[in-house]
Amino acid sequence: MEVKLTQEDIPEILRYLAYKDQYLDEELKKQVLDCMEKVNKAAEPKEIYKVFKMEKGNIPKELYFLTGEEIKKHLNGCNEIIIMAATLGVKVEKVMMREQIKNMSNALIMDSCASVLIEAVCDTFESKIRKNISKESKFLTTRFSPGYGDLPIEIQKEFCNALNATKTIGLTVSESGIMIPRKSVTAVLGISDYPVKKNKRTCNECNLKGSCRFRKNGVGCSE
Numbered sequence: 001m002e003v004k005l006t007q008e009d010i011p012e013i014l015r016y017l018a019y020k021d022q023y024l025d026e027e028l029k030k031q032v033l034d035c036m037e038k039v040n041k042a043a044e045p046k047e048i049y050k051v052f053k054m055e056k057g058n059i060p061k062e063l064y065f066l067t068g069e070e071i072k073k074h075l076n077g078c079n080e081i082i083i084m085a086a087t088l089g090v091k092v093e094k095v096m097m098r099e100q101i102k103n104m105s106n107a108l109i110m111d112s113c114a115s116v117l118i119e120a121v122c123d124t125f126e127s128k129i130r131k132n133i134s135k136e137s138k139f140l141t142t143r144f145s146p147g148y149g150d151l152p153i154e155i156q157k158e159f160c161n162a163l164n165a166t167k168t169i170g171l172t173v174s175e176s177g178i179m180i181p182r183k184s185v186t187a188v189l190g191i192s193d194y195p196v197k198k199n200k201r202t203c204n205e206c207n208l209k210g211s212c213r214f215r216k217n218g219v220g221c222s223e
């Protein structure tokens, strides 16, 4: 399923730009739509995931880099772990860099568009996994990424190596731990045989309500 930004994503793009409750005039709307179009055209989203068994609820030794208390709490009650990565690819990166020289305001809007698009790619990918898991009468936790809580951001290299992400989706990690392409996400999810209610959100209070990729795919974002 090809994931693209649509008009419904504009509020979220403006939120990333810290544009709060201000009037969106026609000129700015056109600028955002043009930037959206450039990002949509350049983005080449790719995703990869792997599933690992958890013996007696323990994190398997292949995923030794998943350290800290928060990830253990997140996976409590699960018997399988999914690790995933998604990226928008290098082309969108290059287009944004070129725009920085030509028009800085466009470049900032495009950066927000790309941030919203990579989240939309992850949500769409997760919603597909969520649908398949629910067919097996199992449950999926929400995504938990390196850098959340006490799960170190520095594990990106080992994380991507475990997914063979350079080869499979062209995602590398620099010596300083930065993911390249920059608009990439890694995350961990747990699978369990019974609902593990964590971070349950309600649609009414969610700012993604209008553009939600989970709802579009007929699932919620938590079990």
Ligand code: SF4
Pocket: 201, 202, 203, 204, 206, 207, 208, 209, 210, 212, 213, 214, 215, 219, 220, 221, 222
């Ligand atoms: S399913 Fe509801 S709560 Fe979850 S992201 Fe979508 S709108 Fe938000």
